[in-house]
Amino acid sequence: MDITVHRPGELTGADRSAWTALQSAAPAMGAPHLANPFLAPEFTLAVGRCRSGVRIAVIREDGRPTAFLPFQRSPLGVGRAIGLGVSDAQGLVHRPGLRWDARELLRACGLSVLEFDHLVEGQRPFDEGLLRPHASPVIDVDQGFGRYLERLRAQSPKFVRTTLAKERRLGRDVGPVRYVHDERDPNALRTLARWKSAQYRRTGRSDRFARPWIVRLVRELFHTRTDSFAGLLSVLYAGERPIAAHFGPRTGSVLSCWFPAYDPAYAKYSPGLVLHLRMAEAAAGASMAYLDMGRGGAAYKDSLKTRELRVAEGWVMRAHPVALGHWARRAPVRALREAVLARPELRGPADRLLKQVGRLRSGR
Incomplete structure (x- = not known):
């Protein structure tokens, strides 16, 4: 398995066609979640025109591209799924049956941690990370x-x-x-x-x-x-x-x-x-x-x-000080938010507070 990492402009036309072909075939191959438009090359390339640090990892077998992982990378090696915060589907677009090692992939991408908030189903090698499932209707x-x-x-x-x-x-x-x-x-x-x-x-x-x-x-x-x-x-x-x-x-x-x-x-x-x-x-x-x-x-x-559907939020990490620092900074905030969302007796007051803030912003 060969892993290379590219800037959006470095992706060849053949690679883009292979990516699209994987998506088009996904529903017939039992992976309809991989056909989501947020996993399409067009979305990644558009984000790349609007944000810095966009990269695409390409996995090749016998010289042929068989998987694509779009992400955004900080100078310190903290990775975020492409469009994190606005995209509703994230993960590796891959051929059926592909097996990969999550930490090997992170190392090849120059990442100590990779964060998701809408990781799609069927990404089993990432399941060893600190991930929490959520419903997506x-x-x-x-x-x-x-x-x-x-x-x-x-x-x-x-x-x-x-x-x-x-x-x-x-x-x-x-x-x-x-x-x-x-x-x-x-x-x-x-x-x-x-x-x-x-x-x-x-x-x-x-x-x-x-x-x-x-x-x-x-x-x-x-x-x-x-x-x-x-x-x-x-x-x-x-x-x-x-x-x-x-x-x-x-x-x-x-x-x-x-x-x-x-x-x-x-x-x-x-x-x-x-x-x-x-x-x-x-x-x-x-x-x-x-x-x-x-x-x-x-x-x-x-x-x-x-x-x-089920999507997951959390991190995939390898042993690295930057990864531990990122987790220590982000985990408490995420845990507090999850606690509020999971309890109706807290969710209602929180929603009313947000609306009150909205009314104050609007001067009403």
Whole structure:
């Protein structure tokens, strides 16, 4: 097994094609999680245009590339999964049955520690690390949109009936409802960013759209379109007015639900739920397998999901002072956050506190 490490611009066209081929074959080989767009070469290359320290480890067998590990490296040798904090799927994209040694891989990459927050399933050599599993809900549409609605009605008949009724009421009160699955107007993307930024501030969360590199990354992905990957902007209109929108990357089989938002003036119509139903319908029509809503609990995800994937958060380390220092600095904060999220009696007050902070930020 030969391991080489490359900067994004050093990756050859043949290597990129091999990476894409591994992803395309993954669903048929029993590893659909490897087809996630956050594991695509296009996403890594876009991050590389927005952030420093991006590297790609390539594992070759008999001279042929059989696995790719994208990551970001600090000068001290601390590694982070590519796009850590914004990507919803991380790990090694590899051929079926590939076996690798995690510490050997870290050593070849010049890393003492590699951190994940959305490590996908099937990464057994990384399981020896300090990893904690989390649920990541998905919407299955591989059997068609009609079958998906049947499953939703079986889970909660009132939810489907109420959401579709609100969509009809939106059409009567505001204007004819129109859904555009692949909107190419940059103004619509700017509207979505404005809504999302306001939502972050309103709920007391860190505003991702206040970070220039994330704004640039979204713009880069919006303009990235290949046969196997695209940044997809979907918009729900009432008349000519945008009511809700979503932007996220997609491959041929998976759409990642990344940045959804809506105009709060129309909140009574549940436009975010209506938007997700229309996204599911369009994804089914495009013969996609599922929509990945990403890790994290939310009422709307519980209402829409059909099942859950498992992703992991934590570190893979080798014996090194830098690795121990990184763990000592990060572990207490992560443990406190996990304790709050795991206990409903703490999660509720914490959420209310964040919203109060949001109201103070907004001057309300």
